Amino acid sequence: MSEDFRSNVSPDGNAAGLDGVAENKKSRKPAVIAVASIAVVAVLAGCGYLGWKAYTGHQLAEARQACVEASESYHKAAGEYSKLVDGDAAAASQITAKQVADAKTVAVLAEELKATEPKTVACVADDKAGYEAQAALIEKHAGWYGKHAKSLENAVKAVNDSKLAKTVSDAERLLKDSDGKVQDAKTRDELSKAIKAKDADAIAAASKKVNDSMAAKTKADEEAQRKAEEEAAAQAAAEAAAAAQAQTQQSYSAPQQSYTPSYSGGTSGSTGGGSGSSAPDFVPVSKGFGVGSADDCDAACRAPIQH
Known part of the structure; x- marks a missing residue:
């Protein structure tokens, strides 16, 4: 018998060595199980952490993406509103109350253009809740732009329609007049x-x-x-002028006059008492009176008759 075997034999001769080995194996089994359990728990814990981290990261990414999409919608609405303000609304705002049928439309448009735009919100946050809060605010501002763009469009249309109404009315009056x-x-x-x-x-x-x-x-x-x-x-x-000329000619024309000499005395050959001459008392001749013709008789003819 070998020395190793003898050392495992009890004094009474029993073979105690084999039983001891078996007993040692039994005592180590719970420890192995405990270690294995701890390892399993550690593995499970590690897997759970990784799973939780992956899950929360996914939720954060979704919240961030939703915020980005809300921001894109916001910028689109803000851009359309700005285009309206700088375009059709700016042109309509140049129309005066005298150019429209209803002056109230001009006042309404002016009030619409005084609206204060909301501030821009950046899509930046540290966690899911932060992104969700930012997205909600951005969506609210985008809604503001949508609402005011609609009301501004209506105000612009009202002004343009009122101007057209007055244009037609004025044209109808012009056509009649x-x-x-x-x-x-x-x-x-x-x-x-x-x-x-x-x-x-x-x-x-x-x-x-x-x-x-x-x-x-x-x-x-x-x-x-x-x-x-x-x-x-x-x-x-x-x-x-003709009348004046006729008047002038009438004023300067000489008057037409006639003279008939008178005769006195008896017949030829009568004697005594009276003049027996048959010749006229005055014969207008040139000798002794200076009368050259009948036309010159005017003064000489009126001389006294001499017998």
């Missing part, structure tokens, strides 16, 4: 068509043509009247 006062009647036909179409640009162009035609007719009428007045004045002046 220009009846019979245009040089070219076709301009009024063109204006009538533009009014029916409610085309502001066409109405403006046709109205200008009507006004120009009215001005041309007015000028032509004034010119015709001026010419008629000048002709009438020239005729009156000619008649007056």
Whole structure:
């Protein structure tokens, strides 16, 4: 028997060595199980942490993505609103109360343009809750832009419609007032068509043509009247000159006068008591009176008769 075997034999001769070995194996088994359990728990714990970390990271990524998408919608709404403000709204804001049928539309548009835009919100946060809060605020601001863009569009449309209404009304009045006062009647036909179409640009162009035609007719009428007045004045002046000339000729014409000499005495051959001469008492001759002809008889003929 070997020495090792003898050492495991009890004094009473029993083979105690084999039992001891078995007993040692039994005593080590719980320890192994405990260590294995701890290892399993550690592995499970590690897996759980990794799983939790992966889960929370996924949620954070989703929250961040939702915030980014909300921010994109916000910037799109803000861009459309700015385009409206700088474009159609800016043009409509130049229209005055005198250019529209309803002045209230101009006031409403002015108030819409005074609205204060919300501040920009950045999509930055440290955790899921932070991203969710930022996304909610961004969505709220995007809603503001959507709401005010709609109301601003309505205000712009109201102003433009009111301006068109006044344009049509003024054109209708011009069409009525220009009846019979245009040089070219076709301009009024063109204006009538533009009014029916409610085309502001066409109405403006046709109205200008009507006004120009009215001005041309007015000028032509004034010119015709001026010419008629000048002709009438020239005729009156000619008649007056003719009348004056006739009056002058009448004033300077010599009066036509006649003279018949008178005779006295008896018949030829009578004697005694009276004049027996048959010749007239005065014979207008040139000798002794200086009368050369019958036309010179004026003064000499009135001389006293001498017997």
